[in-house]
Every structure is written in C-alpha cells, then in structure tokens.
Amino acid sequence: MQRMRPFGSCLGLVALVAAAHAAFAQDRAPAHRQTMAALAAALEDVLPRVADPVRFEKERDGNELSSAVERLARAASRLKSATPVPDDDPAAAYVARRFDQRMARAERLLKRGPYETARQLLATAGDHCIACHSRTPHGQEMYGALFATSGEGLPPLERADLLFAARRYDAALAQYRAALADPELARRHPHRLERAAVRAVAIAARARRDPALTRTLAADVAGLASVPAAVRGQAAGWAKAAATWEKEPPAELATVADAVAFARGLLAAADTADRVAKGAGLVDVMRASTMLHEVLRARGDAPPADRAEALELTGLAAERLMPVGFPGLPEAYFDACVRTLPDSAVGKRCYERFAASQKPDENDAKGRTIFSPDVQRAIEELRHLSGGRF
Ligand code: HEC
Numbered sequence: 348m349q350r351m352r353p354f355g356s357c358l359g360l361v362a363l364v365a366a367a368h369a370a371f372a373q374d375r376a377p378a379h380r381q382t383m384a385a386l387a388a389a390l391e392d393v394l395p396r397v398a399d400p401v402r403f404e405k406e407r408d409g410n411e412l413s414s415a416v417e418r419l420a421r422a423a424s425r426l427k428s429a430t431p432v433p434d435d436d437p438a439a440a441y442v443a444r445r446f447d448q449r450m451a452r453a454e455r456l457l458k459r460g461p462y463e464t465a466r467q468l469l470a471t472a473g474d475h476c477i478a479c480h481s482r483t484p485h486g487q488e489m490y491g492a493l494f495a496t497s498g499e500g501l502p503p504l505e506r507a508d509l510l511f512a513a514r515r516y517d518a519a520l521a522q523y524r525a526a527l528a529d530p531e532l533a534r535r536h537p538h539r540l541e542r543a544a545v546r547a548v549a550i551a552a553r554a555r556r557d558p559a560l561t562r563t564l565a566a567d568v569a570g571l572a573s574v575p576a577a578v579r580g581q582a583a584g585w586a587k588a589a590a591t592w593e594k595e596p597p598a599e600l601a602t603v604a605d606a607v608a609f610a611r612g613l614l615a616a617a618d619t620a621d622r623v624a625k626g627a628g629l630v631d632v633m634r635a636s637t638m639l640h641e642v643l644r645a646r647g648d649a650p651p652a653d654r655a656e657a658l659e660l661t662g663l664a665a666e667r668l669m670p671v672g673f674p675g676l677p678e679a680y681f682d683a684c685v686r687t688l689p690d691s692a693v694g695k696r697c698y699e700r701f702a703a704s705q706k707p708d709e710n711d712a713k714g715r716t717i718f719s720p721d722v723q724r725a726i727e728e729l730r731h732l733s734g735g736r737f
Contacts, residue, residue: 348562372381382425384493389419390472390509391496397469398505407462416457419472420450436644437658437683439479441676467531470505476512478674483640486555487672489513498685503532504539507546516550518563521546530573537575542672544568544578545629549673552633556609561587577624579612584620586625590614592634603649606642607656612634626671636664636675655688659697684730690734698733702726 392415396406406412427447449468480486484669494513497504514612523543528531533540551561565585568574576580599605613635617628639661643654662680669675681704684697702703705722718726 351387366395379429382429383424385418385422386476387489387494387513388423389415389496390476390512392418393469393472393497394498394505394509395500397466398502400463400466403462403466407457407465412458413454416450416454419469420447420454421476423447423450423475428619428639436482436640438482438676438679441506441679441682442475442478442674446472449475473508473512474674477508478676480512481549482675483637483644484556488515490515503529504536504543507543511546511707514554516554520547520550523550524545524564524567527568527571528573532576533573535674540574541578544574544582545626545668545671545673548582549633549668550629552585552589552630553637556594556637558589562586563594565589565630577626580624581626581629584624584628588616588628588630590618599720600638600642603642603646606638607660608655610639610657610664613638614660617667622687626661629668629671632664632667633673636661636668639664649689650693650695655684655693655697657693658684659693659700662697662700666700675721682725685729686732689732694733695735698729698735701729 393412396415397403397691423443423446427443429443445540448518450472453468453472456462456468490513494509494515497513497518498509501509502602503522503526507519508703509635510519510522512518521566523546525542525546526543548561551564553559564651568582569579569586571579590604600609613631615644617631617635620628620631620735639657642649643657643661646654649657658680662677662684664675665675669677678701681697681701685701688694705726706719
C-alpha cells in the first residue's frame with residue numbers, strides 16, 4: 348500500500364467527519380434529541396426491571412414495566428421513521444428498523460409470553476444504542492439529564508453495557524474490568540464474561556483507538572485467573588496485535604481504495620492470529636472496521652467500485668464481531684454493497700453473503716416457511732440487482 352505524507356489526510360478525514368457532525372447537530376437536533384432523551388429515560392426505567400429474572404417475574408404483569416416498555420417501543424418506532432444519522436452509513440437505518448421490530452415484539456410477548464424471550468429482548472435493548480453510537484470514535488459522552496441514573500443498582504455487566512451505550516467509555520471500561528476480575532461472575536456466566544472482554548477491548552481499540560491502552564488492557568485480561576482459559580488465549584493475541592499497532596508508522600489513507608487495501612491487510616493478519624487461538628484476531632478486525640467506517644463517512648464521493656468493496660469488507664468485519672457480542676449488522680453493509688455497484692462481481696459476493704446471513708423468521712417458522720415474506724423479497728431484490736438470474 349502506498350504511504351505518503353504521514354498524518355496529512357488522516358487529519359483531513361477527521362475534520363470532514365467532525366464538520367458533518369456539527370452540521371447534523373444544528374439541522375435536526377430538536378426532534379432527534381427528544382427521541383433520544385425519551386429512549387434514554389425509557390431504557391433506564393426498563394433495564395433494572397428486566398436484568399434480574401427474579402425481579403422480572405415479580406414485575407412482568409405490573410403497569411410500571413408495561414408502561415416503560417411501551418415508551419421504549421414508541422420511541423424506537425419514532426427513531427425508525429426519522430432518518431437518524433449524520434452520514435449515509437447504511438447500518439444506522441437498519442439498526443433503527445431492527446430495534447423497532449424487536450421492541451414491538453417484546454411489547455407483544457410481555458402480554459402473552461414466552462416471557463423469557465420478552466425479558467431477553469428488553470435486556471439487550473441497549474445493544475442497539477451501542478450499535479449506532481459506537482460505530483466510530485466520534486460523538487459526545489452522555490451525562491446527567493441524558494442518562495440520569497448511570498445504571499446504579501444494575502448488576503455489573505448490565506451497568507457496564509449501559510455506560511457503553513452512553514459513550515461513557517472510561518466508566519464502562521472500569522466496570523468491565525471489575526466484572527472480569529470477579530471469579531463468581533466468571534463461574535456463573537462464562538459466555539457473558541467473554542462478551543465483556545470483547546466490549547472492553549472494543550473501547551480501547553475502536554472507541555479510543557489507543558494501541559497502548561489496548562495492549563495493557565489485553566495483557567491484563569490475559570493474566571486474569573478469573574477469566575476462562577479460551578478468553579485468556581484470545582487476549583494474548585489482542586495484546587500482540589496492539590504491540591504491532593503501536594510500532595506502525597501512521598498510515599496514509601487518502602482514498603477509499605487506500606483504506607480498503609489497508610483493511611484487507613488487517614483482516615489477513617486477523618486470520619493468521621485466529622489460527623493460533625480463535626478470536627485472537629479481533630483487535631485487527633476492530634481496527635479494520637473502524638477505519639472503513641471512517642473512510643465511508645468522509646468520502647461519500649469515492650468511486651462506486653471502491654465504496655462497494657469497502658462496504659463488503661465492513662460487512663465481513665461485522666460478521667466476525669457480532670457473534671462475540673459487538674453489535675452491528677453485517678447484512679446492512681452487504682445490502683448497501685449490492686446497491687452501490689449492481690451487476691458486478693463484488694455485488695454478487697455481497698448478495699451471497701447477504702442471503703447466507705438471513706435467519707429464518709421465528710414467527711413464521713411452522714416447519715414450512717423458512718423466511719418471512721419480507722426477507723424473501725429482500726433476498727430476491729438483491730439477487731436481481733447483483734445480476735443473478737432467476
Ligand atoms: C439508529 C441509530 C441510533 C440508535 C439505535 C440510538 N441512537 Fe442515540 N443517537 C444517535 C445519533 C445519530 C445521535 C446524535 C449524534 C451522536 O451523538 O452521535 C444520538 C444521540 C443520543 C443521545 C444524546 C442526545 C443529545 O441531546 O445530545 C442520547 C441520550 C441517546 N442518543 C440515547 C440513546 C439510547 C438510550 C438509545 C438506545 C435505547 C439510542 N440512543 C439508540 C443514533 C442512535
């Protein structure tokens with residue numbers, strides 16, 4: 348990859364993104380801020396009632412929970428119809444739509460069951476906030492009136508997730524660290540601990556983009572006796588990737604094509620690391636994903652062929668982050684990739700990934716229907732666009 352003047356256009360990129368944000372803040376602030384404030388208030392009301400299954404059992408018939416869930420679902424529905432993002436990141440509209448669907452479903456299931464599904468949908472509502480707020484390192488931390496309670500009274504991991512959703516990264520990181528060092532939590536919820544480790548490292552590598560912080564955090568996790576051995580193995584890989592990152596000269600990414608080439612290198616490094624320990628390549632995947640998000644936001648005028656490739660890679664990176672608990676929606680990027688460059692080789696690849704990533708619809712799966720009509724239509728539309736013949 349070409350390396351030219353260090354820093355120069357990286358800073359240019361940041362300035363472009365910052366300008367887009369400022370313009371957004373002025374234009375649509377009032378309505379959007381109201382929706383966000385409503386979301387934050389409702390989420391803070393819902394979370395403590397659903398985080399603990401025992402408390403949930405006591406409250407699930409009560410008016411307070413159902414009214415809080417109704418407010419959450421209403422606000423999610425407003426968000427969906429409000430084109431909420433300051434850039435054309437295709438994932439945001441997708442996240443908004445998915446969020447609305449899931450909250451509407453939670454509201455229905457809270458009335459007639461299965462109640463545990465309703466509880467889980469509500470307990471993970473904050474993942475949608477994270478998916479939008481933490482796509483890039485930009486955006487303000489949210490304090491005070493925006494997130495009134497800071498999650499006091501929530502169990503440690505739920506509290507950490509709420510702080511993450513509010514972009515209060517230092518506080519979230521401290522919470523994740525405390526949770527990771529808690530042997531009791533590790534014994535009861537090994538999977539959730541893995542997710543906590545990934546989210547902690549996402550704060551260092553994605554939100555803060557800080558190789559030294561990433562390295563020290565990863566090394567600490569790798570040395571924690573409370574953490575399952577598999578997570579320690581991954582964390583050793585993260586520390587190694589961060590050490591390499593620390594020594595790298597600043598990359599010059601003047602164009603989307605530069606970023607695509609750089610991201611490909613990072614994803615290849617992640618593959619190599621994953622062969623040593625599964626998940627060990629995540630830091631490189633996070634770096635690739637952050638870089639691609641940045642360049643897609645800032646360079647809306649890039650040639651469609653380059654954008655389509657960047658979208659494909661962003662989707663592939665998201666595919667690797669999703670299962671380990673970093674919210675994002677790969678299919679949103681594959682969908683956008685096909686639309687950006689219809690009738691092309693990259694479009695066909697994206698269509699195939701899109702189709703493979705679709706899950707059978709739970710409501711309609713009576714043993715016969717695999718996909719809901721909506722999903723079926725989306726798949727067929729993209730197959731057409733990508734040049735696939737029927
Ligand atoms: C579809 C994308 C999306 C989702 C989902 C989303 N947000 Fe936001 N949120 C934004 C954007 C865009 C902004 C404004 C710019 C920024 O800060 O990034 C914002 C800003 C905010 C703010 C600050 C508002 C202000 O007055 O400055 C709060 C509070 C907030 N969101 C709460 C939430 C909560 C709570 C959730 C989840 C229950 C959530 N948001 C889900 C996109 C989203």
